[in-house]
Amino acid sequence: MSAVWLHVGQCGNQIGEEGWQILTRENVPHAEADPYPFCSPDGKLSAICVDSEPKVVRKLQKQVKSGSFRENNLIVGKRGRGNNWAYGYHGLHSATEKNLLERTMESLRKEVERRDCYCGTVLFHSLSGGTGAGLGSRLCEAIRDKYSLGQILSVTVAPHQAGESPLQHYNSLLCLSWLQRHVDGVLRFQNDAMLRRTAALLGKKAPVSDMQPQVSLSAMNTYVASCLAGLLYPLKAFTTGSGISMGMEPWELLRSVCPMPTMKFLHIAQGCKRGTVFWDSLAASVVHSLPRESHAGQPLHYSTSVLAVARSYQEDTFLLSRDSVLRKLKQAYRCVPWNPFPLSCWTDSLNIVEPGCHSHSLTICANQGSSAELLQQVVARAEAMYKTNTYLHWYWRYGCEEADFQQAFETLCSVADDYSRLGE
Ligand SMILES: Nc1nc2c(ncn2[C@@H]2O[C@H](COP(=O)(O)OP(=O)(O)OP(=O)(O)O)[C@@H](O)[C@H]2O)c(=O)[nH]1
Ligand SMILES: [Mg+2]
Numbered sequence: 343m344s345a346v347w348l349h350v351g352q353c354g355n356q357i358g359e360e361g362w363q364i365l366t367r368e369n370v371p372h373a374e375a376d377p378y379p380f381c382s383p384d385g386k387l388s389a390i391c392v393d394s395e396p397k398v399v400r401k402l403q404k405q406v407k408s409g410s411f412r413e414n415n416l417i418v419g420k421r422g423r424g425n426n427w428a429y430g431y432h433g434l435h436s437a438t439e440k441n442l443l444e445r446t447m448e449s450l451r452k453e454v455e456r457r458d459c460y461c462g463t464v465l466f467h468s469l470s471g472g473t474g475a476g477l478g479s480r481l482c483e484a485i486r487d488k489y490s491l492g493q494i495l496s497v498t499v500a501p502h503q504a505g506e507s508p509l510q511h512y513n514s515l516l517c518l519s520w521l522q523r524h525v526d527g528v529l530r531f532q533n534d535a536m537l538r539r540t541a542a543l544l545g546k547k548a549p550v551s552d553m554q555p556q557v558s559l560s561a562m563n564t565y566v567a568s569c570l571a572g573l574l575y576p577l578k579a580f581t582t583g584s585g586i587s588m589g590m591e592p593w594e595l596l597r598s599v600c601p602m603p604t605m606k607f608l609h610i611a612q613g614c615k616r617g618t619v620f621w622d623s624l625a626a627s628v629v630h631s632l633p634r635e636s637h638a639g640q641p642l643h644y645s646t647s648v649l650a651v652a653r654s655y656q657e658d659t660f661l662l663s664r665d666s667v668l669r670k671l672k673q674a675y676r677c678v679p680w681n682p683f684p685l686s687c688w689t690d691s692l693n694i695v696e697p698g699c700h701s702h703s704l705t706i707c708a709n710q711g712s713s714a715e716l717l718q719q720v721v722a723r724a725e726a727m728y729k730t731n732t733y734l735h736w737y738w739r740y741g742c743e744e745a746d747f748q749q750a751f752e753t754l755c756s757v758a759d760d761y762s763r764l765g766e
Contacts, residue, residue: 343459344589345451347380347389348446349483351474353499354466355398356559360567361466362387365575366410367697379576379587382456386412390449392442394419394430395471413649415453417445423472427513427548428740430476442477450620461593462493465525465575467518470510473683475561479520486524492527493552494525495592498571499530500532500716509733511723516742518720519750522757527565527596527606527708529570532716539631569612572651572705575694598649598686599709604760605646607713611631612696612705619654619702621663622670627675629703633712645675645710650688653693654702660689667704678764715760717754725751 347614365380366387382388387410393399396418406413419442423430433443454460463485467474482494498521501510539604540562541555542559573595576587580594601604611627633643648671660667668685668735677684695703727733737747 343707344457344459345380345388346450346463347387348450348465348481349389350465350467350473350478351393352398353468353471353482354474354478354497355393355402357499357563357566358389358391358466358499359402360527360560360563361570362389362410364571364694365566367694373511377487379589381528382453383455385476385747386410387458387738388453389541390415390417390446390453392417392446392473392477393422394442394477395422396420398413408560412655415449417442417449423476425470425507425509426472426736426740427476427479427509427516430472430474431481432741434538435453446481447488449550450485451488452493460483460489460492460527461589462495464483464491464495464497464592466497466678467517468499468501469514470507472513472572474499475517475665479517479581480523482520482524488613489510493527493593493596495522495596496525496528496676497566498530499536499566500517500606501718502529502533502537509725509736511720512733512747514720515750515754516746519753521751522606525606526603527608529573529599529608529610530713531566531569531610533562535633536565540565544633566610568614568703569610569705571694572612572653573610573707575650575653575690575692576659577651577688577690579688579690594705595649599647599707601647601681601709605709605713607709607716607757607761609708609712610705612703612707614701615686616696616701618703619656619659621660621667621702621704623650623652623669624704625667628653628706629670630673633715643676643710643712645677645684646681646706646707646764647684648672648675648706649688650676650689651688651705652702653690653695653705653708654701655691655693655700657691660702671706675706675710675766711761711764714758716756717761721751721754756758 349355391399398415399418405411538555580590587633611628613624616626630758693701693703694765
């Protein structure tokens with residue numbers, strides 16, 4: 343595979359751990375693709391796991407012993423970055439901890455050199471943790487600078503809207519603006535939406551109507567991991583005749599759904615079904631979970647482009663209903679009239695999400711106007727705090743400047759504006 347997979351901070355590593363369990367499943371029936379598309383030639387995963395505190399990455403040590411992770415690619419510091427983007431971005435000025443940024447870039451260089459052909463990096467992180475957001479932003483910038491021809495795909499988790507950390511809105515603001523400037527696409531997952539979706543899939547209800555249902559982080563991470571596997575697991579279409587995976591899925595995804603460099607925030611939805619499948623109704627159930635309108639009641643969800651990936655051991659059943667499914671998706675995602683080819687569709691006969699269960703999955707990635715809502719919420723909340731100087735001293739202390747905030751506000755407002763005007 344031509345990608346290096348970089349996990350940063352607690353969330354980035356926990357999602358990665360869940361993801362690798364699915365992506366490296368052994369003995370998968372009908373697996374015609376290269377069995378080790380994610381590894382370098384010596385059989386170790388092309389993954390780098392970084393965190394400023396040791397506890398999450400240390401758990402992966404077991405997998406170093408079993409041979410999957412490379413010991414030098416588990417990079418830890420001594421203490422966390424206190425949910426502070428500035429602390430994560432600028433790092434520790436202390437002799438007690440060797441620079442995490444330099445160590446990560448050195449591991450990345452070695453991984454890139456181990457690949458026959460390096461096409462880019464897939465970065466996993468949260469938007470609001472000090473390490474995931476701050477160090478993650480710094481890494482995007484450094485990778486873009488050093489490997490300017492490679493692409494960067496970010497897999498990012500936005501925090502719950504309420505009740506997490508008082509600094510989450512500043513961290514999200516700064517991180518989103520760095521992503522906009524330095525990466526090619528952002529697969530965005532939002533903890534609130536994911537919690538509702540996972541609860542619905544598990545059949546859980548909230549004890550009281552205005553409360554969130556109880557769902558574990560691990561169940562939510564499994565959902566993220568299965569969406570990623572649905573989108574990025576090697577397909578026959580990108581595999582050579584001799585069965586070698588070209589590893590082009592992340593980069594082909596970017597080509598399909600990020601046709602314009604200014605709009606790169608992607609919404610993902612997935613539905614799975616065991617037994618007999620009616621693809622039209624599976625598509626309808628996926629579409630049902632889409633964000634429909636903004637709080638102001640304005641419809642938001644025009645899309646510039648949509649990619650649908652259908653995986654099923656009965657691939658031909660999908661091909662028979664392909665036209666009607668795509669028609670349904672085009673309507674539900676409200677594809678913009680100025681894109682003559684807004685829909686792409688990939689299929690494969692292996693459903694890696696649930697192999698061996700006679701199951702089918704439909705995963706949809708859309709460059710969709712609902713991103714404006716996330717961006718506007720982050721800007722509004724960060725701006726309210728910024729105007730009253732709330733908590734800003736934490737950012738000045740670690741080297742942030744007013745210009746960083748000003749530029750971030752401007753960047754996000756302009757992207758939100760572009761997204762909300764999609765239908766015009
Ligand atoms: N979905 C999901 N969200 C997580 C997980 N772990 C943390 N988060 C979210 O990530 C945010 C906090 O970021 P972390 O990744 O814990 O922080 P970090 O990157 O380790 O940074 P510091 O601890 O501040 O150095 C919060 O919004 C959490 O809800 C996880 O396993 N799954
Ligand atoms: Mg942490």
